[in-house]
Amino acid sequence: xxxxxxxxxxxxxxxxxxxxxxxxxxxxxxxxxxxxxxxxxxxxxxxxxxxxxxxxxxxxxxxxxxxxxxxxxxxxxxxxxxxxxxxxxxxxxxxxxxxxxxxxxxxxxxxxxxxxxxxxxxxxxxxxxxxxxxxxxxxxxxxxxxxxxxxxxxxxxxxxxxxxxxxxxxxxxxxxxxxxxxxxxxxxxxxxxxxxxxxxxxxxxxxxxxxxxxxxxxxxxxxxxxxxxxxxxxxxxxxxxxxxxxxxxxxxxxxxxxxxxxxxxxxxxxxxxxxxxxxxxxxxxxxxxxxxxxxxxxxxxxxxxxxxxxxxxxxxxxxxxxxxxxxxxxxx
Ligand SMILES: NC(=O)c1ccc[n+]([C@@H]2O[C@H](COP(=O)([O-])OP(=O)(O)OC[C@H]3O[C@@H](n4cnc5c(N)ncnc54)[C@H](OP(=O)(O)O)[C@@H]3O)[C@@H](O)[C@H]2O)c1
Numbered sequence: 001x002x003x004x005x006x007x008x009x010x011x012x013x014x015x016x017x018x019x020x021x022x023x024x025x026x027x028x029x030x031x032x033x034x035x036x037x038x039x040x041x042x043x044x045x046x047x048x049x050x051x052x053x054x055x056x057x058x059x060x061x062x063x064x065x066x067x068x069x070x071x072x073x074x075x076x077x078x079x080x081x082x083x084x085x086x087x088x089x090x091x092x093x094x095x096x097x098x099x100x101x102x103x104x105x106x107x108x109x110x111x112x113x114x115x116x117x118x119x120x121x122x123x124x125x126x127x128x129x130x131x132x133x134x135x136x137x138x139x140x141x142x143x144x145x146x147x148x149x150x151x152x153x154x155x156x157x158x159x160x161x162x163x164x165x166x167x168x169x170x171x172x173x174x175x176x177x178x179x180x181x182x183x184x185x186x187x188x189x190x191x192x193x194x195x196x197x198x199x200x201x202x203x204x205x206x207x208x209x210x211x212x213x214x215x216x217x218x219x220x221x222x223x224x225x226x227x228x229x230x231x232x233x234x235x236x237x238x239x240x241x242x243x244x245x246x247x248x249x250x251x252x253x254x255x256x257x258x259x260x261x262x263x264x265x266x267x268x269x270x271x272x273x274x275x276x277x278x279x280x281x282x283x284x285x286x287x288x289x290x291x292x293x294x295x296x297x298x299x300x301x302x303x304x305x306x307x308x309x310x311x312x313x314x315x316x317x318x319x320x321x322x323x324x325x326x327x328x329x330x331x332x
Contacts, residue, residue: 003028004307006096008068011053015247016318021068021311029101031080036107038074038092038100042303043310044120045317045326046071047153047218050246058273067095068310072330073110073119074100084109091119096310098330121154121325122292122299123285125274129240130158131284132277135166137238137270138214142167145208147227150218150243151192152179153317154325159216160189161297168214171207173200173223175320182323187298200226211235219244225255231265239271247318300324 002025009022031037049070052062062069072095076088081104084090090107094100110119121127133155140146146163150156151172160183163170172183172192180192191207193200200223204212211232217224220242231237245251262269277284291297302322304313307330317326 001028002026003097003099005067005098006307006310008053008062008064008066011062011064012247014249016050016053016315018311018315023308028099031078031101034081035101035103036076036081036084036090037078038090038094038102038107039077040072040074040094040098040100040307040330041089041116041332042073042120043094043096043307043328043330044071044073044124045304045310045314045322045328046125047150047241047243047246047317049314050318051241054246054250058275067097069093069095070310071120071125073116079104089116089119091124096307098307117301117303117325117327118299120327121301122158122288122297124325126154126325127158127288128277128281128284129155129274130162131288132274132280133238133240133272134159134162134214134216136277137268137272138216138236140166140168140214143169144213145169145171145210145232146214146216147171147173147204147208147212147230148216148218149173149195149223149227150241151183151189152323153218154322155240156216156218157183157187157300157324158297161187162291163214164188165291165296169208171204173219179320179323186300195223201230204230214238216240217242221245221252221255225257228255228257228261231261231267234266235268237267237269239269243318302326304328306330 055061092107146168148156148159152174160170169190172189175196180194183189183192193203212230215227216238221244310328
Protein backbone atom coordinates (compact mmCIF):
# COMPACT_ATOMS: atom_id res chain seq x y z
CA UNK A 1 0.00 0.00 0.00
CA UNK A 2 1.48 3.38 -0.95
CA UNK A 3 0.42 6.99 -0.55
CA UNK A 4 0.30 9.29 -3.57
CA UNK A 5 0.63 12.97 -2.71
CA UNK A 6 0.37 16.12 -4.80
CA UNK A 7 3.02 18.60 -3.77
CA UNK A 8 2.78 22.32 -4.51
CA UNK A 9 6.39 22.59 -5.66
CA UNK A 10 6.35 26.30 -6.41
CA UNK A 11 4.03 29.20 -5.56
CA UNK A 12 2.51 30.71 -8.72
CA UNK A 13 3.57 34.26 -9.55
CA UNK A 14 0.83 34.73 -12.14
CA UNK A 15 -1.68 32.11 -13.33
CA UNK A 16 -1.72 28.69 -11.72
CA UNK A 17 -0.31 25.98 -14.06
CA UNK A 18 0.25 22.19 -13.93
CA UNK A 19 4.01 22.82 -13.53
CA UNK A 20 3.40 24.19 -10.02
CA UNK A 21 2.49 20.68 -8.86
CA UNK A 22 4.23 17.30 -8.72
CA UNK A 23 2.86 13.85 -7.84
CA UNK A 24 5.08 11.82 -5.51
CA UNK A 25 4.62 8.40 -3.96
CA UNK A 26 5.62 7.27 -0.46
CA UNK A 27 4.65 5.07 2.46
CA UNK A 28 1.27 5.29 4.16
CA UNK A 29 1.86 7.14 7.48
CA UNK A 30 1.23 5.51 10.90
CA UNK A 31 -1.03 7.28 13.40
CA UNK A 32 0.41 8.15 16.82
CA UNK A 33 -1.47 8.41 20.12
CA UNK A 34 -4.54 10.68 19.70
CA UNK A 35 -4.26 10.51 15.89
CA UNK A 36 -6.28 8.91 13.13
CA UNK A 37 -5.31 7.41 9.75
CA UNK A 38 -7.72 8.56 7.02
CA UNK A 39 -8.35 7.30 3.51
CA UNK A 40 -9.40 10.24 1.34
CA UNK A 41 -12.63 9.66 -0.58
CA UNK A 42 -13.53 13.06 -2.13
CA UNK A 43 -11.45 16.24 -2.33
CA UNK A 44 -13.31 19.53 -2.43
CA UNK A 45 -12.09 21.96 -5.08
CA UNK A 46 -12.59 25.54 -4.02
CA UNK A 47 -11.73 28.86 -5.61
CA UNK A 48 -10.16 29.70 -2.24
CA UNK A 49 -7.50 26.98 -2.79
CA UNK A 50 -5.82 29.47 -5.12
CA UNK A 51 -6.27 32.41 -2.70
CA UNK A 52 -4.40 30.42 -0.02
CA UNK A 53 -1.32 30.58 -2.28
CA UNK A 54 -1.38 34.41 -2.24
CA UNK A 55 -0.79 34.75 1.51
CA UNK A 56 -2.51 34.27 4.85
CA UNK A 57 -6.32 34.46 4.72
CA UNK A 58 -8.63 32.93 7.32
CA UNK A 59 -5.93 30.25 7.37
CA UNK A 60 -2.14 30.41 7.04
CA UNK A 61 -0.66 30.60 3.54
CA UNK A 62 0.36 27.40 1.78
CA UNK A 63 4.12 26.96 1.53
CA UNK A 64 5.98 25.67 -1.50
CA UNK A 65 7.19 22.10 -1.03
CA UNK A 66 4.22 20.95 1.07
CA UNK A 67 1.31 18.68 0.19
CA UNK A 68 -1.34 20.89 -1.43
CA UNK A 69 -3.93 21.75 1.23
CA UNK A 70 -7.60 21.08 0.72
CA UNK A 71 -10.74 19.98 2.50
CA UNK A 72 -11.98 16.44 1.91
CA UNK A 73 -14.43 13.78 2.91
CA UNK A 74 -12.43 10.86 4.27
CA UNK A 75 -12.97 7.52 5.99
CA UNK A 76 -11.24 6.47 9.20
CA UNK A 77 -8.98 3.46 8.55
CA UNK A 78 -7.28 3.19 11.97
CA UNK A 79 -8.05 5.25 15.04
CA UNK A 80 -5.83 5.85 18.04
CA UNK A 81 -8.33 8.39 19.43
CA UNK A 82 -11.37 7.31 21.47
CA UNK A 83 -13.80 9.65 19.61
CA UNK A 84 -13.29 7.90 16.25
CA UNK A 85 -13.61 4.33 14.99
CA UNK A 86 -12.72 2.61 11.72
CA UNK A 87 -15.42 3.31 9.13
CA UNK A 88 -16.38 6.76 10.47
CA UNK A 89 -16.79 9.45 7.81
CA UNK A 90 -15.18 12.83 8.52
CA UNK A 91 -14.54 16.21 6.92
CA UNK A 92 -10.96 17.41 7.34
CA UNK A 93 -8.15 19.28 5.63
CA UNK A 94 -6.38 16.13 4.52
CA UNK A 95 -4.61 17.80 1.63
CA UNK A 96 -4.35 16.30 -1.82
CA UNK A 97 -3.26 12.72 -1.10
CA UNK A 98 -4.58 9.16 -0.75
CA UNK A 99 -4.00 8.87 3.02
CA UNK A 100 -3.50 11.38 5.82
CA UNK A 101 -2.73 11.16 9.52
CA UNK A 102 -4.36 13.93 11.55
CA UNK A 103 -4.97 14.63 15.24
CA UNK A 104 -8.55 13.85 16.23
CA UNK A 105 -9.28 17.52 17.02
CA UNK A 106 -8.72 18.39 13.34
CA UNK A 107 -11.63 16.17 12.21
CA UNK A 108 -15.39 16.77 12.11
CA UNK A 109 -17.51 13.66 12.11
CA UNK A 110 -20.25 13.79 9.47
CA UNK A 111 -23.21 11.49 8.85
CA UNK A 112 -22.83 8.81 6.16
CA UNK A 113 -25.32 10.29 3.66
CA UNK A 114 -25.92 8.85 0.19
CA UNK A 115 -24.46 9.94 -2.11
CA UNK A 116 -21.40 11.04 -0.12
CA UNK A 117 -20.79 13.83 -2.65
CA UNK A 118 -23.67 15.82 -1.09
CA UNK A 119 -21.44 16.33 1.98
CA UNK A 120 -19.28 18.62 -0.16
CA UNK A 121 -22.07 20.28 -2.10
CA UNK A 122 -25.45 21.07 -0.60
CA UNK A 123 -24.72 19.94 2.98
CA UNK A 124 -21.09 21.07 2.90
CA UNK A 125 -19.31 24.41 2.77
CA UNK A 126 -20.97 25.39 -0.54
CA UNK A 127 -24.58 24.98 0.57
CA UNK A 128 -23.95 26.43 4.02
CA UNK A 129 -22.07 29.45 2.65
CA UNK A 130 -24.99 30.23 0.36
CA UNK A 131 -27.50 29.64 3.16
CA UNK A 132 -25.86 31.73 5.89
CA UNK A 133 -24.54 34.47 3.59
CA UNK A 134 -27.87 35.07 1.92
CA UNK A 135 -30.19 34.55 4.89
CA UNK A 136 -28.15 36.04 7.74
CA UNK A 137 -26.44 38.95 5.93
CA UNK A 138 -28.58 39.50 2.82
CA UNK A 139 -31.86 38.98 4.77
CA UNK A 140 -34.05 38.62 1.66
CA UNK A 141 -37.68 39.72 1.71
CA UNK A 142 -40.24 38.40 -0.80
CA UNK A 143 -40.37 40.60 -3.88
CA UNK A 144 -36.80 41.90 -3.54
CA UNK A 145 -34.23 41.60 -6.31
CA UNK A 146 -31.18 39.41 -5.63
CA UNK A 147 -28.14 39.39 -7.92
CA UNK A 148 -25.44 36.75 -7.51
CA UNK A 149 -22.10 36.44 -9.32
CA UNK A 150 -20.27 33.18 -10.15
CA UNK A 151 -23.90 32.10 -10.25
CA UNK A 152 -23.33 28.76 -11.99
CA UNK A 153 -20.63 27.75 -9.50
CA UNK A 154 -21.15 25.81 -6.31
CA UNK A 155 -22.00 28.62 -3.89
CA UNK A 156 -23.74 30.79 -6.48
CA UNK A 157 -26.10 28.10 -7.77
CA UNK A 158 -27.44 27.57 -4.23
CA UNK A 159 -27.68 31.31 -3.49
CA UNK A 160 -29.98 31.88 -6.47
CA UNK A 161 -32.20 28.92 -5.66
CA UNK A 162 -32.52 29.93 -2.00
CA UNK A 163 -33.40 33.44 -3.18
CA UNK A 164 -36.23 31.94 -5.29
CA UNK A 165 -37.44 29.86 -2.31
CA UNK A 166 -37.66 33.13 -0.35
CA UNK A 167 -39.82 34.71 -3.07
CA UNK A 168 -37.21 37.02 -4.61
CA UNK A 169 -36.53 37.93 -8.20
CA UNK A 170 -33.13 36.36 -8.89
CA UNK A 171 -30.55 37.34 -11.50
CA UNK A 172 -27.36 35.35 -11.96
CA UNK A 173 -24.12 36.60 -13.48
CA UNK A 174 -22.01 33.91 -15.16
CA UNK A 175 -19.54 33.42 -17.99
CA UNK A 176 -21.02 32.21 -21.29
CA UNK A 177 -24.43 31.62 -22.86
CA UNK A 178 -24.58 27.93 -21.89
CA UNK A 179 -24.23 28.68 -18.17
CA UNK A 180 -26.76 31.53 -18.41
CA UNK A 181 -29.27 29.25 -20.16
CA UNK A 182 -28.79 26.58 -17.50
CA UNK A 183 -29.45 29.07 -14.70
CA UNK A 184 -32.77 30.14 -16.19
CA UNK A 185 -34.01 26.82 -17.64
CA UNK A 186 -32.77 24.34 -15.03
CA UNK A 187 -32.51 26.33 -11.82
CA UNK A 188 -35.41 28.73 -12.32
CA UNK A 189 -33.47 32.01 -12.13
CA UNK A 190 -35.53 34.90 -13.51
CA UNK A 191 -32.68 36.18 -15.69
CA UNK A 192 -28.99 35.70 -16.27
CA UNK A 193 -26.25 38.05 -17.43
CA UNK A 194 -23.27 36.77 -19.40
CA UNK A 195 -20.41 38.92 -18.11
CA UNK A 196 -18.21 37.84 -21.02
CA UNK A 197 -20.67 39.11 -23.64
CA UNK A 198 -20.61 42.86 -23.03
CA UNK A 199 -21.33 45.52 -20.42
CA UNK A 200 -22.54 43.97 -17.16
CA UNK A 201 -23.94 47.32 -16.07
CA UNK A 202 -26.05 47.69 -19.25
CA UNK A 203 -27.35 44.10 -19.03
CA UNK A 204 -28.21 44.53 -15.35
CA UNK A 205 -30.15 47.70 -16.17
CA UNK A 206 -32.36 45.59 -18.43
CA UNK A 207 -32.61 42.59 -16.11
CA UNK A 208 -33.18 44.65 -12.94
CA UNK A 209 -34.81 47.90 -14.05
CA UNK A 210 -35.75 48.80 -10.46
CA UNK A 211 -32.29 48.13 -9.06
CA UNK A 212 -30.75 45.53 -6.77
CA UNK A 213 -31.72 44.91 -3.13
CA UNK A 214 -29.11 42.23 -2.44
CA UNK A 215 -25.88 41.65 -4.30
CA UNK A 216 -24.19 38.36 -3.28
CA UNK A 217 -20.62 38.99 -4.37
CA UNK A 218 -18.47 35.97 -5.18
CA UNK A 219 -16.08 37.75 -7.53
CA UNK A 220 -15.25 41.37 -6.54
CA UNK A 221 -13.52 43.57 -9.16
CA UNK A 222 -15.35 44.90 -12.21
CA UNK A 223 -18.59 43.02 -11.51
CA UNK A 224 -18.85 44.49 -8.01
CA UNK A 225 -18.16 47.88 -9.56
CA UNK A 226 -21.00 47.35 -12.06
CA UNK A 227 -23.45 46.33 -9.31
CA UNK A 228 -22.68 49.18 -6.89
CA UNK A 229 -24.50 51.99 -8.73
CA UNK A 230 -27.46 49.64 -9.27
CA UNK A 231 -28.03 49.10 -5.55
CA UNK A 232 -31.29 50.37 -4.10
CA UNK A 233 -31.43 52.47 -0.92
CA UNK A 234 -30.71 50.25 2.11
CA UNK A 235 -29.48 47.44 -0.13
CA UNK A 236 -27.16 44.73 1.20
CA UNK A 237 -23.91 43.56 -0.39
CA UNK A 238 -22.87 40.13 0.87
CA UNK A 239 -19.09 39.88 0.45
CA UNK A 240 -18.47 36.16 0.07
CA UNK A 241 -15.30 36.06 -2.03
CA UNK A 242 -13.31 37.72 -4.81
CA UNK A 243 -12.49 34.99 -7.32
CA UNK A 244 -11.61 37.58 -10.00
CA UNK A 245 -8.56 38.48 -7.89
CA UNK A 246 -7.30 35.01 -6.97
CA UNK A 247 -5.48 33.67 -10.03
CA UNK A 248 -3.01 36.50 -10.43
CA UNK A 249 0.02 38.05 -8.80
CA UNK A 250 -1.63 40.59 -6.51
CA UNK A 251 -5.18 41.87 -6.08
CA UNK A 252 -6.07 44.74 -8.44
CA UNK A 253 -7.07 48.10 -7.01
CA UNK A 254 -10.59 48.24 -5.58
CA UNK A 255 -13.81 49.18 -7.36
CA UNK A 256 -14.75 52.84 -7.72
CA UNK A 257 -17.79 54.02 -5.77
CA UNK A 258 -16.58 53.03 -2.32
CA UNK A 259 -17.34 54.62 0.07
CA UNK A 260 -19.40 57.32 -1.74
CA UNK A 261 -22.18 55.04 -3.00
CA UNK A 262 -22.24 53.09 0.25
CA UNK A 263 -22.95 56.31 2.16
CA UNK A 264 -25.49 57.88 -0.18
CA UNK A 265 -27.46 54.65 -0.61
CA UNK A 266 -27.13 53.61 3.08
CA UNK A 267 -25.79 50.24 1.98
CA UNK A 268 -24.71 47.41 4.21
CA UNK A 269 -21.57 45.73 2.89
CA UNK A 270 -20.50 42.80 5.04
CA UNK A 271 -18.00 40.01 4.69
CA UNK A 272 -18.28 36.66 6.43
CA UNK A 273 -16.66 33.26 6.73
CA UNK A 274 -19.09 30.36 6.74
CA UNK A 275 -17.67 28.97 9.99
CA UNK A 276 -18.89 32.16 11.79
CA UNK A 277 -22.33 30.53 11.72
CA UNK A 278 -21.41 26.92 12.50
CA UNK A 279 -23.25 26.95 15.83
CA UNK A 280 -26.43 26.99 13.67
CA UNK A 281 -25.24 24.26 11.29
CA UNK A 282 -27.62 21.43 12.34
CA UNK A 283 -30.71 23.62 11.78
CA UNK A 284 -29.33 24.87 8.46
CA UNK A 285 -28.60 21.35 7.18
CA UNK A 286 -32.10 20.24 8.23
CA UNK A 287 -33.69 23.11 6.29
CA UNK A 288 -31.51 22.46 3.22
CA UNK A 289 -32.55 18.79 3.42
CA UNK A 290 -36.25 19.73 3.47
CA UNK A 291 -35.79 21.92 0.38
CA UNK A 292 -33.94 19.10 -1.43
CA UNK A 293 -36.66 16.57 -0.53
CA UNK A 294 -39.39 18.91 -1.77
CA UNK A 295 -37.52 19.38 -5.05
CA UNK A 296 -37.02 23.12 -4.41
CA UNK A 297 -33.24 22.89 -4.36
CA UNK A 298 -31.43 21.17 -7.22
CA UNK A 299 -27.93 19.86 -6.70
CA UNK A 300 -25.41 20.02 -9.50
CA UNK A 301 -22.14 18.19 -8.90
CA UNK A 302 -19.12 18.04 -11.15
CA UNK A 303 -17.09 15.01 -10.08
CA UNK A 304 -13.63 14.50 -11.62
CA UNK A 305 -12.12 11.04 -11.21
CA UNK A 306 -8.59 10.43 -9.90
CA UNK A 307 -6.19 12.17 -7.52
CA UNK A 308 -3.73 12.76 -10.36
CA UNK A 309 -6.30 15.05 -12.03
CA UNK A 310 -6.69 17.39 -9.04
CA UNK A 311 -4.30 20.13 -10.30
CA UNK A 312 -5.98 20.38 -13.72
CA UNK A 313 -9.40 20.28 -12.04
CA UNK A 314 -8.52 23.33 -9.91
CA UNK A 315 -6.99 25.19 -12.85
CA UNK A 316 -10.18 24.43 -14.81
CA UNK A 317 -12.42 25.67 -11.98
CA UNK A 318 -10.57 29.00 -11.91
CA UNK A 319 -11.16 29.25 -15.68
CA UNK A 320 -14.89 28.58 -15.22
CA UNK A 321 -15.00 24.97 -16.55
CA UNK A 322 -17.26 23.80 -13.73
CA UNK A 323 -21.02 23.75 -13.46
CA UNK A 324 -22.03 23.45 -9.80
CA UNK A 325 -19.79 21.95 -7.13
CA UNK A 326 -16.50 20.55 -8.42
CA UNK A 327 -14.74 17.77 -6.50
CA UNK A 328 -12.30 14.93 -7.16
CA UNK A 329 -13.06 11.31 -6.32
CA UNK A 330 -9.88 9.76 -4.93
CA UNK A 331 -11.28 6.41 -3.80
CA UNK A 332 -14.65 4.63 -3.73
N1 LIG B 1 -16.91 33.37 2.73
C1 LIG B 1 -16.89 32.04 2.81
O1 LIG B 1 -16.97 31.45 3.89
C2 LIG B 1 -16.78 31.25 1.55
C3 LIG B 1 -16.91 29.86 1.54
C4 LIG B 1 -16.82 29.17 0.31
C5 LIG B 1 -16.60 29.87 -0.86
N2 LIG B 1 -16.44 31.24 -0.80
C6 LIG B 1 -16.23 32.03 -2.02
O2 LIG B 1 -17.28 31.75 -2.91
C7 LIG B 1 -16.85 32.04 -4.25
C8 LIG B 1 -17.19 30.85 -5.14
O3 LIG B 1 -16.29 29.81 -4.80
P1 LIG B 1 -16.51 28.28 -5.18
O4 LIG B 1 -15.42 27.54 -4.52
O5 LIG B 1 -17.93 27.95 -4.93
O6 LIG B 1 -16.20 28.25 -6.73
P2 LIG B 1 -17.20 28.11 -7.94
O7 LIG B 1 -18.15 29.26 -7.92
O8 LIG B 1 -17.74 26.74 -8.01
O9 LIG B 1 -16.18 28.28 -9.14
C9 LIG B 1 -15.56 29.50 -9.37
C10 LIG B 1 -16.27 30.22 -10.51
O10 LIG B 1 -15.82 31.55 -10.55
C11 LIG B 1 -16.05 32.06 -11.85
N3 LIG B 1 -14.96 33.00 -12.18
C12 LIG B 1 -13.64 32.73 -12.32
N4 LIG B 1 -12.97 33.86 -12.63
C13 LIG B 1 -13.88 34.86 -12.68
C14 LIG B 1 -13.80 36.25 -12.95
N5 LIG B 1 -12.64 36.86 -13.23
N6 LIG B 1 -14.95 36.97 -12.93
C15 LIG B 1 -16.13 36.38 -12.66
N7 LIG B 1 -16.27 35.07 -12.40
C16 LIG B 1 -15.15 34.32 -12.41
C17 LIG B 1 -16.08 30.87 -12.80
O11 LIG B 1 -17.35 30.81 -13.44
P3 LIG B 1 -17.68 31.67 -14.78
O12 LIG B 1 -17.66 30.68 -15.89
O13 LIG B 1 -19.03 32.22 -14.50
O14 LIG B 1 -16.61 32.71 -14.93
C18 LIG B 1 -15.93 29.66 -11.89
O15 LIG B 1 -16.79 28.59 -12.24
C19 LIG B 1 -15.36 32.35 -4.16
O16 LIG B 1 -15.16 33.74 -4.14
C20 LIG B 1 -14.98 31.75 -2.82
O17 LIG B 1 -13.83 32.34 -2.26
C21 LIG B 1 -16.52 31.92 0.37
